Amino acid sequence: MELQSLVLALEPTNQVLGNEPIVSFAILLVVILVVPILFERLRLPGLVGLVFSGVVLGPSGWNVFQPDSPTINLLSDIGIVYLMFIAGLEVDLEQFRRQKSRSFGFASFTFFIPLAFGTLIGQIFGFSGNASLLIGSMFASYTLLAYPLINRLGIVKNQAISVTIGATIFTNIGALLVLSLCIAVHAKQFSYWGLITLFNSLIIYLIVVLVGFDWAGKEFFRRSGDDEGNQFLFVLLCIFLAAVGAQLIGVEKIVGAFLAGLAVNGVLASGPVKEKVMFVGSVLFIPIFFVHLGSLINLPAANNFSTLKLTLFIVIGLLLCKFLAAFLAKLVYRYNWQEMLMMWSLSLPQVGATLAATLVGYRAELLPIWVLNSVVSLMLVTSTVGPLITNRLAAGLASSSVEQHATTTPPYQNKEKKHSNFTIVVPIYNPQTQQYLIEMAALLARQENGKIIPLAIATAAAHMDAPQLEVSLQRSERLLSKATAQSQVLSVEAEPLLRIDDAFGQGISRAAREQKANLIVMGWGKRTGLRARLFGNVIDSVLWASHCPVAVTRLVESPRKIQRILVPVENLITPSLHPVQFAYALAQANQAQVTVLNVCDRRTSSSKIASRRSQLGLLVSKLALPNPPEVQIIAHENAAQAILQAARLYDLVVLPFIRNRTSPGGLAISDVTTQLARQLTCSIVMLGEPERNPTVALPTAVSNTTAVIGNVVI
Structure with missing residues (x-):
């Protein structure tokens, strides 16, 4: 009786918690934070853990999440839009322009061959022509999950890899357009005049988004200066305006999100705003989309023999058709086997556009639940197998690149005599660490008979006569006087510089450029806490803005x-x-x-x-x-x-x-x-290269100018 009374007493509380959106959101945050870490320690992709969590917490498991919950659906919709936007933002337009003809050729192979295979599989399993075509289009695109790996190994510029990266712009757009056409046909909006109207509307829409958003973004960023908050909001506005505009003309919103990513690609470049936009999506909204996708999986349907058979056909069919596309590219462009296998492994992962299209097709009732189950299984297999194969092949490709570079004169070898204008800029902020940094600057300067420039940054106030600015100037003058004395003790020429600027990072970057520096060495900054992760710090700002290499130092002696x-x-x-x-x-x-x-x-x-x-x-x-x-x-x-x-x-x-x-x-x-x-x-020195000039020379037998940045802790 007492236990029954306790259960009855707790029932209202359970009902309140179950209907309270904030509870679901709190659980989502716990899942997003903990589960990917656990799965990565098991050497499994984090997204596998997110989808698995959705299955466990959804109707097929503990029934904590309801897939039709308005809150979860809203967050998932934002996630799917964000996912496609980042897919467009990740396209390397420079590499695409350099290899556009070959990228188009490989895109044709890896789009139409999987499209035909997927359509055939749909017909074999008795789907309508429209649904079969949609299944085929889901095979056609791919996600470059292994890009961080090949980027780290320095083999991105290999022609076969560049072609594979560039081809994504064609495959994603093609797959999304086929999706929109299939949805329109399924909704009985397809007719001759309807097709003409949709085509004309799409042309106008493409011009408005790709040209108009690009122009508006450049103008807004130019006028807003360094206001990263408003720039971030402008990008978000572009994403959702493009999504809404796509729906108004009868095209799926994920098409608009992808095009918005392409449109602002050049505007954001590799700046800090791009980092923040991608951070918000990849940390919050996109993981929620994967969890929601897992909650849609129906385990009883997944255990059905037809589902297992379809999954087997889809997985094997995709592996074969992607291999065939890479093999045709090998024959046409005369790549070696290692490059061909690399193209195959890079084009295997089916994550972004594939999952987005599948979910849209399922919501439109064009695809049944067991197709969704099969495609999720395909995603889990390819997102695991593809990067593993890439990792195996990348080492060999890197070694071959070594042999190629080793037979030529390295671009870093200095054939000139030492210059006497070797300049080291040492911004001063932390008096406890500036001694070691000036010592390092002195050691490098003496090698080139150069000089160091102690630099103090006083952040600008609204008025030049503000008391806060006066205090900052006095402090900066004291630090510069101490730094100059330290330089003299080390027998190095010093020219102190006091600069008033809006921010430390900008002042450091601008001063280094004015002094024609080619290396920046920064002291360790604080990188913990929400503000440092979300909005960056002085180090991040200098890394993004610097024209030359940056060395971040942590000197313990x-x-x-x-x-x-x-x-x-x-x-x-x-x-x-x-x-x-x-x-x-x-x-x-x-x-x-x-x-x-x-x-x-x-x-x-x-x-x-x-x-x-x-x-x-x-x-x-x-x-x-x-x-x-x-x-x-x-x-x-x-x-x-x-x-x-x-x-x-x-x-x-x-x-x-x-x-x-x-x-x-x-x-x-x-x-x-x-x-x-x-x-x-x-002690540690982390040496980073500027985004736009990766071959800037370094000091001693390498160059004539260096900047060493003081230990700035904000």
């Missing part, structure tokens, strides 16, 4: 005491040798030892290890350094752990700083540099 420097080289591609050049410049000042380390897979044979050592040694020797650094190759199952173990014997580790590109759904492959920066206890 005086640079003059550094005797052993470790430079992990993650991939054997020439651009990754910039950290070697920087380490060598510092080592010359201290007569220190430099070790270049590369970690390969634990199962690598001894002959291949010897080959990698020879390749890396050849690349390092091409730098024409008087005393070439030591080269080491370690076979280990975990690259980060191997580097951490080796770093125990060194005073400084110089790492390449690689910003991962967020793929649709925020499914970026983790960067080894991030883990190392978090766990290394010795």
